[in-house]
Amino acid sequence: MAWHNILGYLGIALIAIAYVPRLYHLVSKKCGAHLTQRPHALFLVASVMLFFPALFEKSGVFITLTIFLAFATATLVYYGKRYGNSRCDEHKD
């Protein structure tokens, strides 16, 4: 695998590390504190749109990235809508 692809996959791993704590808190604690829906909805649409050029360019890194971002943002939008107004004990008040 070429060095630039390794760098790309490492970048995707860093993005996943950035997303996981937020997703975990939202889903496991059913807490929508500090969550803004509209940017994530736009991010979801953009991820799906970016998937197609990545697919036609046959870029494994960008296909993986856009699929990950689409699922991560879809999860944030879905659970954000569900738990947007509920707060865990840590974020009450």
Ligand SMILES: [Zn+2]
């Ligand atoms: Zn919370």
